Amino acid sequence: MSGIARTQATGGAMIEALITWSSSIDDDAAFVREDLLGSAAHATMLGKTGIIPVEAARSLRGALLALDASAGATVPMTGEEDVHMAVEALLTRTVGPDVAGRLHTARSRNDQVALDLRLFARDRAATMLRATTALGLAMVERAEAETATLLAAYTHRQRAQPISAAFLLCAWTAQLTRAAETMAFALGRCNELALGAGACSGSSLPIDRTLTARLLGFPRITHNALDTVGDRDFALDLTWASARVMLALGKMSTDLVDFSTSEFAIVRLDGSIAAGSSMMPQKKNPDVFELVRGKSAHAVANVTHLLMLVKGLASGYNRDQQEDRRALLSSPPLVLGALDAVARSLPHVHFDRARGLASVADGFTQATDLAEALVQRGVPFREAYKAVGALVRQAVDAGTPLRALTLEQARAAHAGFDAEALAVLDPARAVAAKESLGGTGPASIARQIAALRSELTALAARAEAVPSLDQIARAIAQETL
Numbered sequence: 216m217s218g219i220a221r222t223q224a225t226g227g228a229m230i231e232a233l234i235t236w237s238s239s240i241d242d243d244a245a246f247v248r249e250d251l252l253g254s255a256a257h258a259t260m261l262g263k264t265g266i267i268p269v270e271a272a273r274s275l276r277g278a279l280l281a282l283d284a285s286a287g288a289t290v291p292m293t294g295e296e297d298v299h300m301a302v303e304a305l306l307t308r309t310v311g312p313d314v315a316g317r318l319h320t321a322r323s324r325n326d327q328v329a330l331d332l333r334l335f336a337r338d339r340a341a342t343m344l345r346a347t348t349a350l351g352l353a354m355v356e357r358a359e360a361e362t363a364t365l366l367a368a369y370t371h372r373q374r375a376q377p378i379s380a381a382f383l384l385c386a387w388t389a390q391l392t393r394a395a396e397t398m399a400f401a402l403g404r405c406n407e408l409a410l411g412a413g414a415c416s417g418s419s420l421p422i423d424r425t426l427t428a429r430l431l432g433f434p435r436i437t438h439n440a441l442d443t444v445g446d447r448d449f450a451l452d453l454t455w456a457s458a459r460v461m462l463a464l465g466k467m468s469t470d471l472v473d474f475s476t477s478e479f480a481i482v483r484l485d486g487s488i489a490a491g492s493s494m495m496p497q498k499k500n501p502d503v504f505e506l507v508r509g510k511s512a513h514a515v516a517n518v519t520h521l522l523m524l525v526k527g528l529a530s531g532y533n534r535d536q537q538e539d540r541r542a543l544l545s546s547p548p549l550v551l552g553a554l555d556a557v558a559r560s561l562p563h564v565h566f567d568r569a570r571g572l573a574s575v576a577d578g579f580t581q582a583t584d585l586a587e588a589l590v591q592r593g594v595p596f597r598e599a600y601k602a603v604g605a606l607v608r609q610a611v612d613a614g615t616p617l618r619a620l621t622l623e624q625a626r627a628a629h630a631g632f633d634a635e636a637l638a639v640l641d642p643a644r645a646v647a648a649k650e651s652l653g654g655t656g657p658a659s660i661a662r663q664i665a666a667l668r669s670e671l672t673a674l675a676a677r678a679e680a681v682p683s684l685d686q687i688a689r690a691i692a693q694e695t696l
């Protein structure tokens with residue numbers, strides 16, 4: 216422990232066990248590069264504004280960028296309270312105390328950690344946004360190949376109405392696209408320069424936050440120093456967006472788990488994505504999708520963790536905030552792992568067209584379409600609904616499919632029926648007729664696919680606008696000083 220952050224006023228040395236217990240160093244290892252680059256940008260700004268001598272700024276920048284080029288691997292992360300102290304202690308040894316002692320000018324660890332975490336969260340938000348939109352685009356492409364695959368849509372997990380598999384894929388993609396939109400929002404919340412807030416009220420020195428923001432690729436600068444050091448909303452938003460992606464993948468997973476059972480049997484999983492049983496030789500289990508659903512628990516817990524952490528905190532920095540780390544660090548790998556697993560698995564998920572068709576062939580799922588055919592012939596909906604209900608009852612009692620209905624039987628239930636009205640009992644006809652906006656008809660699906668594609672492409676572009684850490688390092692190195 217170098218004792219950098221201690222003075223005579225602090226008092227004698229802190230009990231070693233308490234330093235170890237209160238240290239964040241193990242978790243901080245995840246953002247050493249962010250810390251080094253943030254410091255390199257800060258040193259450059261201090262030199263350019265004349266707050267510290269240019270030679271000192273150059274040597275600080277050079278030492279920090281050299282450490283960054285080794286991906287921070289050479290920063291000894293032991294014996295210090297956090298990554299910020301570890302870097303300053305190392306610089307003290309390498310460039311000497313006179314130069315190293317100038318780096319923390321107009322800066323506090325409070326705005327430094329706020330910067331590091333935003334840089335980390337922004338980078339991961341961009342990575343998650345790229346992966347989420349890429350999967351969404353792969354799903355709509357798959358939808359295009361499944362327009363002729365019919366199956367039942369479910370409400371209350373009971374067969375409801377006939378749809379196409381393309382429509383189901385678009386439904387999954389719509390939810391995933393909203394999650395991507397939430398991720399883009401979280402990215403925006405991370406995309407503000409926090410450095411320059413100081414401990415809690417700014418600096419009396421002529422710092423240039425605009426310059427630091429430019430070097431680090433931040434389009435905006437936080438507005439209020441006191442708010443900035445206590446703000447973890449960006450972390451909350453990132454975990455929330457992460458949970459949203461996991462929940463979207465979770466719903467799709469539940470459908471696939473169900474549909475691949477021998478009871479539904481609408482979907483078949485290749486052996487390459489199915490797991491076996493250690494005891495039952497016949498088993499072919501959908502473990503990948505169960506795990507995607509299961510892992511969403513951790514992602515949701517991370518949101519709750521951060522909500523509990525910030526609830527009741529006073530304005531300004533509070534050391535409690537150090538406990539943000541696990542939630543922030545663990546959400547991105549959960550999301551990226553699940554997105555990768557689903558992206559790899561999707562090509563090995565096959566819709567069984569014959570079974571899908573069989574699930575709607577008996578005609579009962581077309582009961583609403585039959586009632587709507589009467590409505591088209593001028594019958595009030597409730598009257599049509601009751602007439603069809605009676606026909607369904609007759610068919611169930613007779614043990615026959617609704618499709619076996621004769622015109623004579625239909626006309627006995629309601630005089631409005633004609634031969635053309637009964638044609639909707641063909642599931643393909645029923646699906647083709649649902650051309651209302653958002654419906655399962657083919658023209659509607661084509662519109663949905665086009666809209667999802669353009670939304671996903673626009674969202675992916677938001678991720679591309681974020682500079683990588685390597686690009687940031689180059690920008691700092693190239694700044695004239």
Ligand code: ARG
Pocket residue numbers: 239296297324325328534536537
């Ligand atoms: N390790 C701390 C954290 O991660 C850094 C900020 C500490 N600030 C302080 N004044 N003790 O939150």
